[in-house]
Structure formats: structure tokens, C-alpha cells
Amino acid sequence: MIKEKRWKKEFEKELREFWDKNNVYEFKKSEKVFSIDTPPPYPSGKPWHIGAVAHYSQIDMIARTARMFGNNVLFPVGIDRNGLPVEIYTEKKYNVQMHKISREKFVQLCKKSLDELEEYMIQILHTIGFSADFKNHRYRTDSEEYRKLTQATFIELWKKGLIYEDTRPNNYCVKTKTTIADAEIEYKEIETNLVYIKFKTEDGKQLVIATTRPELLGACAAILYNPNDERYKGLKGNAIVPIYGHKVPIIPHPYAKPEFGTGLVMICSYGDYADVRLFRELKLPEKILIDENGRMNKNSGKYEGLLVKEAREKITKDLQEMGLVEKIEKIMHRTPFSERGKHPIEIIPMKEYYLKQIPFLDDVRKCAEKIKFHPDYYKQFLFDWIDSVSIDWPITRRRFYGTEVPIWYCKKCGEPHVPEPGKYYQPWKQKAPFEKCKKCGNKEFVGDERTLDTWMDSSISALFISGYKRDEELFKSAFPVSLRPQAKEIIRTWLYYTILRVWQLTNKCVFKHVWIGGHGVDEHGKKMSKSLGNIVDPVPILEKYGADTFRFWNAAEANVGSDFRYSESRLIAAQKFLTKLWNLSRFISGFQKEDNYKLTASDEWIISELNKTIEKCKKGYEEFNFFIPANEIKHFAWSIFADHYIEMVKARAYNKEGKFSKEEQNGAIRTLYLVLENIIKLLAPICPFITEKIWLELFSKESIHKQKFPEKIKVKQIEGITEKLIEFNSEVWKYKKEKGMPLNSSIKRAKAYKELEIFKQDLIEMHNIEELEFGEKIEIGE
RNA sequence: GGGCCUGUAGUCUAGUGGCUAUGACGUCGCCCUUACACGGCGAAGGUCCCCGGUUCGAAUCCGGGCAGGCCCACCA
Numbered sequence: 069m070i071k072e073k074r075w076k077k078e079f080e081k082e083l084r085e086f087w088d089k090n091n092v093y094e095f096k097k098s099e100k101v102f103s104i105d106t107p108p109p110y111p112s113g114k115p116w117h118i119g120a121v122a123h124y125s126q127i128d129m130i131a132r133t134a135r136m137f138g139n140n141v142l143f144p145v146g147i148d149r150n151g152l153p154v155e156i157y158t159e160k161k162y163n164v165q166m167h168k169i170s171r172e173k174f175v176q177l178c179k180k181s182l183d184e185l186e187e188y189m190i191q192i193l194h195t196i197g198f199s200a201d202f203k204n205h206r207y208r209t210d211s212e213e214y215r216k217l218t219q220a221t222f223i224e225l226w227k228k229g230l231i232y233e234d235t236r237p238n239n240y241c242v243k244t245k246t247t248i249a250d251a252e253i254e255y256k257e258i259e260t261n262l263v264y265i266k267f268k269t270e271d272g273k274q275l276v277i278a279t280t281r282p283e284l285l286g287a288c289a290a291i292l293y294n295p296n297d298e299r300y301k302g303l304k305g306n307a308i309v310p311i312y313g314h315k316v317p318i319i320p321h322p323y324a325k326p327e328f329g330t331g332l333v334m335i336c337s338y339g340d341y342a343d344v345r346l347f348r349e350l351k352l353p354e355k356i357l358i359d360e361n362g363r364m365n366k367n368s369g370k371y372e373g374l375l376v377k378e379a380r381e382k383i384t385k386d387l388q389e390m391g392l393v394e395k396i397e398k399i400m401h402r403t404p405f406s407e408r409g410k411h412p413i414e415i416i417p418m419k420e421y422y423l424k425q426i427p428f429l430d431d432v433r434k435c436a437e438k439i440k441f442h443p444d445y446y447k448q449f450l451f452d453w454i455d456s457v458s459i460d461w462p463i464t465r466r467r468f469y470g471t472e473v474p475i476w477y478c479k480k481c482g483e484p485h486v487p488e489p490g491k492y493y494q495p496w497k498q499k500a501p502f503e504k505c506k507k508c509g510n511k512e513f514v515g516d517e518r519t520l521d522t523w524m525d526s527s528i529s530a531l532f533i534s535g536y537k538r539d540e541e542l543f544k545s546a547f548p549v550s551l552r553p554q555a556k557e558i559i560r561t562w563l564y565y566t567i568l569r570v571w572q573l574t575n576k577c578v579f580k581h582v583w584i585g586g587h588g589v590d591e592h593g594k595k596m597s598k599s600l601g602n603i604v605d606p607v608p609i610l611e612k613y614g615a616d617t618f619r620f621w622n623a624a625e626a627n628v629g630s631d632f633r634y635s636e637s638r639l640i641a642a643q644k645f646l647t648k649l650w651n652l653s654r655f656i657s658g659f660q661k662e663d664n665y666k667l668t669a670s671d672e673w674i675i676s677e678l679n680k681t682i683e684k685c686k687k688g689y690e691e692f693n694f695f696i697p698a699n700e701i702k703h704f705a706w707s708i709f710a711d712h713y714i715e716m717v718k719a720r721a722y723n724k725e726g727k728f729s730k731e732e733q734n735g736a737i738r739t740l741y742l743v744l745e746n747i748i749k750l751l752a753p754i755c756p757f758i759t760e761k762i763w764l765e766l767f768s769k770e771s772i773h774k775q776k777f778p779e780k781i782k783v784k785q786i787e788g789i790t791e792k793l794i795e796f797n798s799e800v801w802k803y804k805k806e807k808g809m810p811l812n813s814s815i816k817r818a819k820a821y822k823e824l825e826i827f828k829q830d831l832i833e834m835h836n837i838e839e840l841e842f843g844e845k846i847e848i849g850e
Numbered sequence: 851g852g853g854c855c856u857g858u859a860g861u862c863u864a865g866u867g868g869c870u871a872u873g874a875c876g877u878c879g880c881c882c883u884u885a886c887a888c889g890g891c892g893a894a895g896g897u898c899c900c901c902g903g904u905u906c907g908a909a910u911c912c913g914g915g916c917a918g919g920c921c922c923a924c925c926a
Contacts, residue, residue, distance in 0.1 A: 655885030
């Protein structure tokens with residue numbers, strides 16, 4: 069018997085304790101495993117994005133669904149703790165600069181920030197009822213065990229010859245002083261000056277060239293015009309670069325677009341990726357003007373020491389004074405920015421290690437083809453990215469908080485030495501594990517000081533959680549991984565790199581399913597961001613409404629893959645449904661189930677309706693689409709079961725006046741319990757708390773989360789009359805309303821559709837009708 | 851420039867060829883009918899973005915616009 073009048077979020081705490089105590093979500097090894105490569109959240113600051121919390125709620129629903137479908141589910145939880153964002157967070161929080169304090173000290177501060185943020189996130193996950201195995205399958209990507217594996221895979225790929233060192237122009241973030249991969253670049257439209265500069269050719273002709281990067285004049289190596297451009301046909305020889313005075317060839321090339329600027333374009337090392345490509349293609353001599361601090365170097369002559377921006381202004385002014393500027397236009401220019409550092413990037417050649425990816429693009433594409441995407445249109449995002457990858461992956465970073473590049477170099481000849489896999493190496497502070505250089509025999513080594521791109525760590529999460537190289541038994545059962553759930557914005561990074569790396573290491577396709585969640589946006593459909601000031605903190609929301617309300621809102625809010633809006637009024641709507649469900653259960657809990665029962669047509673009808681609901685929910689769950697079951701269950705439980713069936717059988721279930729037989733009475737009670745039992749089982753993956761509470765009160769002492777997903781119930785199917793029933797009930801209610809009669813007052817005579825005759829007795833009691841007839845249409849009253 | 855997605859009452863949303871277009875929030879009435887007033891019943895509110903086509907029939911399919919979002923691309 070349920071006593072409390074409302075579902076209280078305070079119940080959630082005791083239920084969490086019940087689950088913890090009974091190890092309800094503990095993973096036990098078995099032959100077949102449904103493995104989930106849970107995204108390890110990145111602790112980048114507070115508050116945690118409410119959209120992310122919603123995202124994790126949905127991932128939890130996937131795990132719970134898989135369990136109820138009879139799978140043994142490996143549902144780990146990790147925390148991603150490597151890389152740039154935490155370094156930036158730490159610099160700000162402790163007001164330090166990474167390069168100005170000792171590495172040891174900085175690493176410690178990062179750890180401190182991470183521990184605190186991790187605790188905060190784990191707390192939230194726990195609060196929302198995240199059913200991962202926190203005790204046995206919780207990991208950190210910066211743990212020794214994890215980094216050891218990252219390094220082992222690095223060493224393995226090194227030995228396969230897939231990693232090489234090269235000096236080539238690369239994306240370089242001057243603010244964070246590190247090379248970054250193309251996948252980490254984002255573009256912004258910003259206003260820029262397009263400066264029209266006068267050049268002279270050797271034979272004295274004047275040329276005007278438009279550029280956004282006048283400070284790179286000193287690195288200019290060629291001038292191009294389009295071969296079809298009538299204005300410049302026949303132009304050849306050399307041009308003289310203003311200020312610097314060096315001569316550069318004038319070359320016809322289709323890259324130059326006649327309609328842009330003057331139709332002449334100068335090629336410099338390096339203003340953009342086109343420059344990189346053209347330098348390579350035309351074999352032009354490279355000259356670097358910008359150093360790794362983002363300042364002009366000595367190659368730039370009198371601009372040495374200035375920041376790029378300052379140099380741009382200064383040289384423009386100088387050119388103007390020399391009368392060499394024809395005009396300046398303001399244009400919107402698409403500029404590459406570092407996604408994480410939020411600063412414009414420069415293209416600077418650096419010596420870095422690269423992981424080969426170009427030769428594997430076809431394999432990655434084949435893997436992607438085999439994976440089932442939910443929803444399927446996101447597969448295209450991955451293909452688009454694969455098609456646009458054009459250079460190998462630079463994997464070394466000049467940062468401190470990351471997995472160390474496990475290489476030592478001979479101090480004498482520079483030969484790189486890679487240690488044996490299986491240990492965690494920190495070359496920046498450890499002694500080299502080698503006796504002497506294998507090349508020159510020298511005995512002194514120096515460790516590499518760089519770290520690996522954090523995607524080198526993240527891209528093996530699927531291997532880490534499934535026990536690769538650490539637990540063969542688990543690996544056999546959990547790999548390939550059943551499902552990767554993730555957000556859409558990291559398709560080109562996390563998903564792509566994982567497929568690539570796992571293929572390189574195992575020659576297998578890593579996932580069977582990929583599930584892509586949408587974004588959480590504010591109630592006007594705008595992306596939440598700190599600058600817009602529309603960030604919603606999840607903690608007070610969870611405190612106010614509880615996890616199940618949040619989860620139900622989240623499930624019922626948007627279709628799989630589409631963005632969902634945060635709105636408090638909708639949360640309240642979700643809360644009302646939980647109250648309704650609670651009161652339904654409270655009502656039913658007042659009756660005693662007995663064995664001698666007989667189902668009447670009304671009972672068979674509601675069970676038939678339940679069966680349809682089970683089918684629909686199952687279909688939704690199978691696609692990991694919680695929008696479908698959430699709304700189906702709500703509709704069935706509220707608008708059919710409560711509004712019509714319960715009202716119909718109330719009299720029979722109470723049977724106060726003895727108008728029904730004992731068997732008929734028990735039939736109603738039996739059916740009430742049966743339908744409720746199935747409703748809460750259907751809802752359990754979405755609302756694990758309230759369903760558990762009702763379940764434990766009324767049905768069993770063993771957790772609902774150990775139960776199987778409902779099957780259709782064998783019953784005489786009664787179909788096609790639900791709408792007629794609803795219409796008839798509605799007409800009666802309307803009639804009483806119009807006459808100003810209370811709903812429990814009696815009606816002398818009524819006529820209902822003949823299909824409803826099977827419900828006769830229940831309908832008479834429900835509406836208090838003295839004489840009920842049946843025919844072709846509804847008639848009420850005299 | 852290419853691709854993907856979206857456009858349905860004040861707001862949000864369901865609906866992929868068929869009866870008077872779904873539901874929620876909000877609004878307006880009436881009702882505490884012994885599970886629930888976080889409830890019940892009822893009502894108002896829509897040129898289903900626009901134009902054209904296919905069809906007996908289009909919110910739904912096709913073509914062309916317009917608007918918004920996202921992804922990709924070497925326009926200095």
C-alpha cells in the first residue's frame with residue numbers, strides 16, 4: 069500500500085543506496101557482453117553543461133534498455149583528463165603560466181583541478197542515476213594504467229612504421245605554443261583589411277596585388293595570375309617585392325581567381341593552406357617570418373620582435389608612407405582558429421611526429437559503412453570528414469599535461485630510442501631505460517619533452533574498456549564494442565580517430581552501433597555559451613525537480629539526434645506525469661490481488677491496448693530512441709488507462725453494492741496490477757527511480773532493473789473500438805457538463821455504439837446510466 | 851561553392867499520400883466526481899514558410915524559391 073500522496077525526489081537518495089548496497093549494476097564477465105564505450109567526460113570547468121548531463125542520462129537509458137533486453141552490459145565510466153583545456157583552466161584558476169613554473173609543479177596543479185572537477189561530475193552522474201559500474205569499471209585517461217596503454221599502442225605503431233617525424237608547415241597555436249591537428253581547427257568570419265599593394269616588375273611595369281597578410285611580404289615567393297585572365301596574358305619574368313627588394317617569379321596558375329582583388333595573388337610561406345600546397349607544388353623556397361611565440365623573427369628585417377598583428381599594422385603604414393598602397397578594403401575573412409585555445413592559428417613549420425592516416429582512409433571508410441548509425445544520417449558527417457582528410461595526423465604537442473611521448477634520443481647522434489611497451493614512461497624526468505645507443509654506442513640519452521595529442525589517448529578508450537592487452541577473457545567477449553554513444557561535434561575527432569587507431573592496431577572494425585545525441589540548446593533554440601549568458605546550471609535543476617523528472621523531460625523532449633531545448637515549463641509537465649503515475653499506483657495499491665478471477669471484455673480491451681504499447685515502445689527502445697517510449701507510455705498510462713479504463717472499472721474493483729461477481733471484481737483488480745506492472749517496466753530505463761520505488765512496494769523485493777523487458781500478454785485481442793469508447797465517454801461527460809450535472813449524477817437513458825455492448829455493465833456503473841442501449845450512433849438523455 | 855537537417859496554433863512538438871491535422875505548455879470557462887486541483891471535463895486558437903508540379907486526393911512526393919541551423923571546402 070502506497071501512502072505518500074506524491075512522488076518525492078527525496079526517495080531517489082534511498083533508492084541509490086539500495087542499488088549500491090545490492091550491486092545492482094555490477095558487471096560480471098560472461099561469454100557474450102553488450103559493451104558500451106561510454107564517453108569519458110572532460111572536466112573543463114563549472115557548471116557542467118546541462119545538455120551534457122541530459123546526454124549522459126540518455127546514454128544511461130541505453131545501458132538500462134540493453135540490460136532489460138537480456139544482455140550482460142559492460143557499462144564503464146571514465147574521466148578524460150588529458151590535454152589542453154585543463155591546462156588552460158589551471159593557468160586561470162591558479163593564476164600561473166605553464167612555461168613559467170616547473171613542469172612538476174604544473175602537473176600537480178592540473179591534477180588538483182581535475183580531481184575537484186571530476187568529483188563534481190561523478191556526483192552529478194550519480195545523482196541522475198547513471199548505472200555504470202562505478203566500483204569496478206571507473207577509469208581515468210591520465211592514470212598510469214591508461215597512459216601505459218596509450219604508450220604501448222604508440223610503440224606498437226612505431227614498430228609497424230606508421231609513425232614518422234617530419235618538419236612541415238602545420239597549424240600552430242601561438243597562444244598555447246603547440247601544433248594542432250586539422251580536426252581541432254574551427255573557422256570564424258572576422259573583419260580583415262584587404263590591402264592593395266603596388267609591386268614593380270623587373271622591366272618597370274606596375275602590378276597591384278591584394279593581400280590580407282602584408283606582414284608576410286618578406287616571405288613572398290611567387291605571384292600568380294589566372295592563365296585565362298586577359299589583363300595579364302603574357303606577363304612573365306620577375307616582380308620586385310616592396311620593402312624587401314627580392315625578386316619573385318610571376319607564374320600563370322589556375323589557383324588565382326580573376327574576380328578576386330586584382331586577379332594577382334602573392335604566395336607566401338605561410339599565409340594559409342593554399343600557400344602550403346602551392347609551395348609544395350611549385351617547389352618554392354620557404355622563408356619563415358613568424359616564430360613560435362607569434363612574433364616576427366629576424367627574417368622579417370626591421371619588424372623583428374613585433375607581434376604578427378603589430379607587424380601587419382606597421383608594414384601597412386610604412387607602405388602607405390612610401391605611396392605603395394593603392395587602397396584598403398574591409399572584407400570578412402574566414403580565419404582558422406584553434407578550437408580549444410580560441411586563438412587564430414599560424415602556419416609554422418615544426419618538427420613533429422606524424423601518424424600515417426592517408427593510407428588507411430579506405431579502411432576507415434569500409435568500417436564506417438559496416439557500422440549502424442542511430443540516427444543513420446550522421447554517417448554522412450563521418451564520410452564528409454574522411455573525404456576531407458588530406459595530410460597525416462600530427463600527434464605531438466608541446467604541452468605538459470598529457471601522455472608523454474615515449475622516446476629518448478642519443479645525446480651524441482640523436483638516434484631516437486623507443487622502450488618496450490608495458491610500462492609508463494616519463495622521459496622528461498626519467499632516466500633512459502637503455503644501456504647505450506644502438507647506433508653509436510654512446511651512453512647518454514635525452515628524453516623527449518613533448519606529450520601526445522589527447523586524441524591519441526581518447527581514441528583507444530574502446531580498447532581500454534574492453535580489456536585490450538590487459539584482460540584477454542574480457543576482450544574476447546566485449547570486443548568489437550557493441551555501442552559507441554557520443555555527441556555529434558566530435559564525430560571527426562573521437563569517432564574518426566577511434567576507428568582509425570583500432571583498425572591500425574587490430575585490423576578490426578571497432579563498433580557495431582554508433583549513437584549520436586543532439587545538442588542541448590536554450591529555450592529559444594540558441595546554443596548555450598558563456599558569452600551569450602544563457603548557460604543553465606544542472607545542479608539546482610536536479611535539486612529542485614529530481615533526476616527522474618529531468619530524465620523523463622529529456623526523453624520526451626526530442627527525437628533521437630535532434631537538438632533539444634531546455635525549458636522549465638516542460639520540466640514541470642514531466643513532473644506532473646510522474647505525479648500522475650504515482651497516484652495511479654497509489655490507487656491500485658489499495659486493492660488486494662486474489663487468484664479466483666475472470667477477465668471481462670473491458671479487461672481484455674485494456675490488455676490489448678497495453679500490448680500495442682509494448683510493441684511500440686520496444687521498437688523505439690531497439691533504435692535507442694527514447695522519445696517514442698516516453699510519449700507512448702505517457703499517452704497510454706494517462707489518456708487511456710487512467711482516463712478511461714480506471715474510470716470504467718472503479719465500481720467493479722470496489723464492488724460496494726455487490727453488482728459484480730467476486731471473479732469479475734478480481735478480474736478488474738488483477739488487470740489493474742498487470743497493466744501497472746507493465747507500465748513501470750516499460751518506463752524503467754527512462755525513469756529508474758520512481759519505477760523502482762513502485763516496483764519494490766507492490767511487486768517484488770528484487771530490483772526492477774534486474775527484470776526482463778515486457779512481452780506481449782496472451783489475451784483475446786479486442787481492437788478497433790478505443791476511439792468509439794473515448795467518444796462515447798466524452799459525449800456523456802459533455803452532456804452532464806452542459807446540463808450542469810455533477811459527473812457522478814445519474815442519466816435515465818443513453819445509447820452507445822453497438823461495438824461497446826461488451827462493456828455494458830462497466831459503462832452503466834461508470835456513468836451511472838439507468839438504461840443503456842446500443843445502436844449506430846450516440847444518444848444521451850430522454 | 852558543396853552537403854546535411856529544419857520550417858505545422860502565442861511557444862514548442864507529432865505526423866512521410868487519404869476521413870473535420872497530434873499532443874504539451876500557455877489562455878478562457880465549469881467542476882474538490884472518495885488515486886491525483888501537480889487533478890477532471892469542456893472551449894477558443896492553424897493560409898501545415900511561399901510558388902509551381904505529380905495525383906482522384908499533398909503537411910506528407912517532385913521541382914524552384916525564401917528563412918534558420920549545422921558540417922565540409924585552397925578564394926589571397
